[in-house]
Amino acid sequence: MDLFNIPANELIQHLINGLTLGAIYSLIALGYTMVYGILKFINFAHGEILMLGTYSGYFLYYMLCDPTKGGSYVIIAFAVSLLFAMIISAILGITIERIAYKPLRKAPRLAxxxxxxxVSIILMNLASLMFGTKSKKFDYPFDNTxxxxxxxSITPNQIMILVVGLIMMVSLxxxxxxxxxxxxxxxxxxxQAVAALMGINVNSIISLTFAIGSALAAVAGILIAMEFKVYxxxxxxxxLKAFIAAVVGGIGNITGAMVGGILLGLLETFGVVIIGIPQGLKDTIAFSxxxxxxxxxxxxxxxxxxREKV
Amino acid sequence: MTKILEINNIHVSYGNIEALKGVSLSVNEGEIVSLIGANGAGKSTLLKAIVGLEPLKGGSIKYAGEEILSATGSGKASKKNLRPDVIMTKGISMAPEGRGIFAEMTVLENLEMGAFIIRDKNLINRNIEEKYEMFPILRDRRKQLAGSLSGGEQQMLSIARALMSKPKLLLLDEPALGLAPIIIQNIFDIVVKISKEENVTIFLVEQNAKMALSISNKGYVLETGKIILENDSDKLLSDPKVKAAYLGE
Known part of the structure; x- marks a missing residue:
């Protein structure tokens, strides 16, 4: 069966590529959508939380092992680094909220x-200053043939992205x-007011939301880093792409972020092969x-x- | 009789507008006390102040003999003030204005949220079962989104949810608002029943003065941020001023 004159086997290949890309978008989009759901604002520092989490995972990974040697020790070191990255990102997310957003909770939405x-600009420049602007290679903990x-074909890393993405999304x-x-x-x-009347500590719930969203971003960051380096x-x-995914799915809606991410990943992949958008213009798809x-x-x-609030 | 709630000369403002200008009142344990007043008198503000949702600019609030909220001399809320979620754990529960149900959660989930502070699963289930017996319609609707309920059903859910934590003091903010007369009667019958069966003190805020005074022991009349009358409810019902201003007679 030839769809759009593309042989079936190529179609499967693009489907795999699109789904892996989409799974990563979804993981990041969840952070935007969860924070929006609770605070009704877009955490534009989310991408930098992802970046710093990835750096912390990267440093621990190379401190613990030499990934090029391979073996089960490297895989354990990788798992530990991934967990470490999640924790660092979560702490960072909570801290940023406490310092930069909480004092502004009653201020106009723009503030x-x-x-x-x-915060996003500060963190990005701080990272350039501390770690240098040169991108760093993040080696696979396994043979990625x-x-x-x-x-x-499918790479082991793609399998990992799909499996990890699925586990994270289902458990969330x-x-x-x-x-x-x-x-x-x-x-x-x-x-929020009525939730407090139920005995719910609203501040703790907000912190928890930032922690979960940020930890998911760290996972996505490390998965991206292995494909495209750390910088x-x-x-x-x-x-930005994940933010678009969250808006496409319906910002504030968790399932929406998952669906939006996958959809955007597939559209980007198939947009190039079916419509024939040049690879260099791939990013225009998301914005369109x-x-x-x-x-x-x-x-x-x-x-x-x-629903408009009355 | 012991006083479960004592409000002492409290002031609350929104910006430059003073919504409560030195309100004092007290609620005895086991009674139903009603506060009546027109739109904008400051009724809801008073309830929000009691649960810690509006900061005090002056005065203090005592619950069961303990000072839970106060203001400093300079007109700012005291740093020692308890947060709303902590006040709630002391035994004050509120069915808020406009019902405040979680529209995108199911009826059952709403009830579970009412029991958020209870960790014992069996106890929660027992409480839910009790509420279903009190409001059978909620059992039938337990898996529906709360937003799909009718106004009367939402009010019942709001009251049932407020009772889930087994409070000692229940604050009801205009339970009759926007409901058909026959349903209003039903809601007030339930309030009386709750007061008898649940061993809970009720502080009821209402515009529907006749209904509220007919079921309460004591009543207060709030007008533009000040208590202008207080008396036993049956005496207020026959008070010429109340009759003229609130009962339309």
């Missing part, structure tokens, strides 16, 4: 937004839907999608009707 952009099946969804704290999170996002501005474009969504369905795909 925390500008504060976030400021593609595995061939038929005419298509279960946490938010079923657990006591997850429900408290949803209650807080609907109405101080690595969070910029990834963050953003414009179209904002024109056609500004509340996002997964939000049924926009």
């Amino acid at each position: 925390p937004l500008l504060s976030a952009i400021g 593609p595995i061939h099946f038929g005419d298509a 969804k279960l946490f938010v839907d079923r657990s006591r704290l997850g429900k408290a999170m949803r209650a807080t996002s609907e109405n 101080p501005t690595m969070g910029q474009l990834a963050g 999608v953003l414009i179209i969504i904002l024109l056609v369905k500004p509340s996002g795909l997964l939000i049924k009707n926009r």
Whole structure:
């Protein structure tokens, strides 16, 4: 079967590539959407939380082992570094909220937004100053030779991205839907004052939200780093794309962020092969999608009707 | 009789507008006390102040003999003031203005949130079962999103949720607002029932003066941020001023 004159095997290949890209967007988009859900503002420093988490994972990884040697020790070191990156990012997320956003909670909406952009610029420049602007290679902890099946292939890293992404998203969804704290999170996002009347410590819930979103960003950061290296501005474009994914899915909606991310990943991949958009113009796809969504369905795909607060 | 709630000369402002200008009142344990007043009199502000959602500019609030909120001499809320979620754990629960249910959560999840401070799963389930018996309609609707309930059902959910933590003092903010007369009657019957069966003191804030005074022991009348009358409810019902201003007679 030839769809758009593309052989089936190539289609599968693009599907794999699109899904892995999408899974990464989804992981980052979740941080934007969760924070928006609770504080109704876009944390523009999210990409830098991702970047710093990745750096911390990178440093620990190379301190613990020499990845080029391979072996099970490297994999353990990688897992430890990944966890470390998640923790550092979570702490960073909580700290940024406490210092730069919490004092502005009662200020006009624009104030925390500008504060976030400021934090983003500060962190990016601080990273350039401390770690240098030269990009650093993040070696795979395993042999990344593609595995061939038929005419298509998948790399072990792609498998890891898909598996890790799936595990993270399913556990987040279960946490938010079923657990006591997850429900408290949803209650807080609907109405902070009433949530406090239920005995929920709203500040703790906000911190928890930042911690989870930031930890997911660190995971995405390390997955990206292995494909594209570590550098101080690595969070910029990834963050922007993930933000678009969150808007496409319906900002504030967790399932929306997951769907939006996957959709954007697939559109970018297939946009190049089907419509024939030159590789260099690939990034225009995401922004075009953003414009179209904002024109056609500004509340996002997964939000049924926009409820205005009365 | 012991006083469960004592409000002493409190002031609350929104910017330059003073919403409460030195309000004092007290609520005895086991009673139903109502506060009546027109729109904008400061009724909801008073309730928000009690649970710590609005900072005090002056005065203090005591609950069960303990000072939970106060203001410094310079007109700022005291640093020692308890947060709303901490005040709640002391045993004050509120069914807020406009019901304040979590519209995008199910009826059951709303009730679970009411029991957020309780860790014992069995106890939570027992409380939910009790509330279902009190409000059978909530059992039928337990898996529906709370936003899909009718106004009366949402009010019942709001009251049931406020009772989930087994409070000693229940604050009700205009439970009759926007409901049909027959449902209002139903809600007030339930309030009386709760007061008898749940061993809870009720402080009721209402515009519907007739209803509120007919079920309460004691009443206060709030007008533009000041208490202008206080008396036993049956005496207020026959007070010519109350009759003229609030009962339309």
